[in-house]
Amino acid sequence: xxxxxxxxxxxxxxxxxxxxxxxxxxxxxxxxxxxxxxxxxxxxxxxxxxxxxxxxxxxxxxxxxxxxxxxxxxxxxxxxxxxxxxxxxxxxxxxxxxxxxxxxxxxxxxxxxxxxxxxxxxxxxxxxxxxxxxxxxxxxxxxxxxxxxxxxxxxxxxxxxxxxxxxxxxxxxxxxxxxxx
Amino acid sequence: xxxxxxxxxxxxxxxxxxxxxxxxxxxxxxxxxxxxxxxxxxxxxxxxxxxxxxxxxxxxxxxxxxxxxxxxxxxxxxxxxxxxxxxxxxxxxxxxxxxxxxxxxxxxxxxxxxxxxxxxxxxxxxxxxxxxxxxxxxxxxxxxxxxxxxxxxxxxxxxxxxxxxxxxxxxxxxxxxxxxxxxxxxxxxxxxxxxxxxxxxxxxxxxxxxxxxxxxxxxxxxxxxxxxxxxxxxxxxxxxxxxxxxxxxxxxxxxxxxxxxxxxxxxxxxxxxxxxxxxxxxxxxxxxxxxxxxxxxxxxxxxxxxxxxxxxxxxxxxxxxxxxxxxxxxxxxxxxxxxxxxxxxxxxxxxxxxxxxxxxxxxxxxxxxxxxxxxxxxxxxxxxxxxxxxxxxxxxxxxxxxxxxxxxxxxxxxxxxxxxxxxxxxxxxxxxxxxxxx
Numbered sequence: 001x002x003x004x005x006x007x008x009x010x011x012x013x014x015x016x017x018x019x020x021x022x023x024x025x026x027x028x029x030x031x032x033x034x035x036x037x038x039x040x041x042x043x044x045x046x047x048x049x050x051x052x053x054x055x056x057x058x059x060x061x062x063x064x065x066x067x068x069x070x071x072x073x074x075x076x077x078x079x080x081x082x083x084x085x086x087x088x089x090x091x092x093x094x095x096x097x098x099x100x101x102x103x104x105x106x107x108x109x110x111x112x113x114x115x116x117x118x119x120x121x122x123x124x125x126x127x128x129x130x131x132x133x134x135x136x137x138x139x140x141x142x143x144x145x146x147x148x149x150x151x152x153x154x155x156x157x158x159x160x161x162x163x164x165x166x167x168x169x170x171x172x173x174x175x176x177x178x179x180x181x
Numbered sequence: 182x183x184x185x186x187x188x189x190x191x192x193x194x195x196x197x198x199x200x201x202x203x204x205x206x207x208x209x210x211x212x213x214x215x216x217x218x219x220x221x222x223x224x225x226x227x228x229x230x231x232x233x234x235x236x237x238x239x240x241x242x243x244x245x246x247x248x249x250x251x252x253x254x255x256x257x258x259x260x261x262x263x264x265x266x267x268x269x270x271x272x273x274x275x276x277x278x279x280x281x282x283x284x285x286x287x288x289x290x291x292x293x294x295x296x297x298x299x300x301x302x303x304x305x306x307x308x309x310x311x312x313x314x315x316x317x318x319x320x321x322x323x324x325x326x327x328x329x330x331x332x333x334x335x336x337x338x339x340x341x342x343x344x345x346x347x348x349x350x351x352x353x354x355x356x357x358x359x360x361x362x363x364x365x366x367x368x369x370x371x372x373x374x375x376x377x378x379x380x381x382x383x384x385x386x387x388x389x390x391x392x393x394x395x396x397x398x399x400x401x402x403x404x405x406x407x408x409x410x411x412x413x414x415x416x417x418x419x420x421x422x423x424x425x426x427x428x429x430x431x432x433x434x435x436x437x438x439x440x441x442x443x444x445x446x447x448x449x450x451x452x453x454x455x456x457x458x459x460x461x462x463x464x465x466x467x468x469x470x471x472x473x474x475x476x477x478x479x480x481x482x483x484x485x486x487x488x489x490x491x492x493x494x495x496x497x498x499x500x501x502x503x504x505x506x507x508x509x510x511x512x513x514x515x516x517x518x519x520x521x522x523x524x525x526x527x528x529x530x531x532x533x534x535x536x537x538x539x540x541x542x543x544x545x546x547x548x549x550x551x552x553x554x555x556x557x558x559x560x561x562x563x564x565x566x567x568x569x570x571x572x573x574x575x576x577x578x579x580x581x582x583x584x585x586x587x588x589x590x591x592x593x594x595x596x597x598x599x600x601x602x603x604x605x606x607x608x609x610x611x612x613x614x615x616x617x618x619x
Contacts, residue, residue, distance in 0.1 A: 063522065099484070
C-alpha cells in the first residue's frame, strides 16, 4: 500500500481529566457508536456503564472450564484406582467421590482459571502485534496523564467530518486527530 | 475517659474468661498427674486407648439412641435448635460489623445501622432467650449428669465440661457478644450527632481486638451449646463450621431486610445497586466457604477413621438421617451455588427473596442435623413436631419485633459517617439515553 492513500484507522480525541473522558464516553455511547474504545492510564470506576459495555461472556468460558476440570478429576481417579491399578488404601473403597473430591476441586479451579485467561484473550482478539494507535505521538501519554477516545473508521456511524465535529464540539476534546491504518 | 474505662473493663472481662478456662485446665492437668502416679506402667497403652475409644464410640451411640422419650428433653432440644438458628443471625451480624470496621469499608456504611441493630439483639434478648436452655440443662445435656470418674472422655475435658464453668461461662459469652455489639452501635449513634472521625477510629480498634476474642468465644459458645450434646465428639473445625453457616444466614437476612427498608422508605436514598449486589456476592462467597468447611470436617473425620470422631457422623447416617445429610449437601451448597453463579441474580429480588427462605430452611435443617439426632431412636430418622415452627417462628417474631423497635429508635443509617458520601455517590452514571437530550 502506497503512503499517499493510507486508509484512516479512526479519529483519536484527547482529554485532560477522567471526568471529561467519562462525559465523552457517555455521549459516544448515546450517539450509537459501536466500534470505539476509551484509553486511560488507570481504571476509572463506572467507565463500563458510561461506555455501555455489556456483561462480558468470559464467565461462560470459566464455567465450561470448571465443569470440565471437575469431571476430569473424578473420571481420572475413578479409572486409575478402580480399573487401571486397583489398590486398597486405609481400608477405603476403590472409588468414592469423597477422596476424589480434593483433586477434582483443584482441577476445577485450574481449568477454570485457564479457560478464563484464554477465553479473555480470545474475546479480545489478543495477542495482537500491531495497533495503529501506537504510532501516534500524543497517544504515548495514555499510559501517563491523558485520556483518549478513539472512534474507528469501521464504525457504521463513522463520517470523517461529522465525527470530528462531534468529538470536538459535543465531547469537548482538547484535540482530535486522524489516525492512519 | 469513660470509654477508656469501659475498654479496660472489657479487657479485664476477657482476661477473666481466659483465666477461668486456663485455671481449669491447669487444675485438671495437676489432677491427672496426681492420679497417674500410683498407677504402674500400663501393659499396652496403645491398645488400652484404642479399646477405650471404642467403648466411648459405643457409649455415644447408646446415649444418642437410648435417652428415651422425654417431653422436657424434646422441648429443650427443639428450643435449642431454634435458639441456635436465631443466635446465628445475631453473631453473623456482629461479624459483619467487625469486618466493616477492620477493612475501613465505605460501601457497607449505608447498611451498617441495620447490621448494628441486628447484632444488638444479642443483649438482652438472646441472653434472656438463653434462660430456658439453662433451666433445662440437665434434660438437654446428658454430660451434666454423668460422673466424670466413670467417663474417660468427660474426665479429660473436665476443665471446660463441669457444671459451674458451664453455668458461668455460657451466659458470660452471650453477654460479652452483646456488650461488643452495643458498643459498636453506641459509637455509631454518637457519630450521628457530631460526625467526629474519632468514633470510626475507636470502632476500628475494638474490631481489631474483638475479632480475636470473637473467634475464640464463638467456638467456645458453640462447643457448649451444640457440640457438648455428644461430649465424646472431637472436631477442631466445629466452631468455624457453625460460624460459616451463621454468617451465611445473616448475610441473606441483611440482603432482604435492607431491600425491604429501601422499598419501605427509610433507606431509599442511600441503598444503591452496589450495596445490594455486594451483600449478594458476600452471601455467594459464604455458600462456598460453608461447603468447604463442612466438607473438610467430614472428609478429615472419614479419612482418619478414628472411632471417637466417626461415631458422630455414623449416628447421622442411620435411617433417614442420611437423607438429611444429602439435603444439606445439595440444598445448603449445590442449589444456592448454581443459582447464584450468574452475576445478575444477586440483584434480582424475584430470586433472592425466595433464596432467603430457602437459606433459612437449610440453616434450620443444619441445626436440626446437629442437635436432633441425639433425641430418640436414630433409626426413626428426623421427626418434625409442632414445637419446631412454634419455637422457630416465635423466636423470630419476637426478635423481629425488637429489631424494628430498635431500628425506629435511631437514624436508619449512619448519618454523618465520614465514608457515607463515598458510599452513595460512587458509580452514578446516567443510563443510556439520559445524556443524549442535554
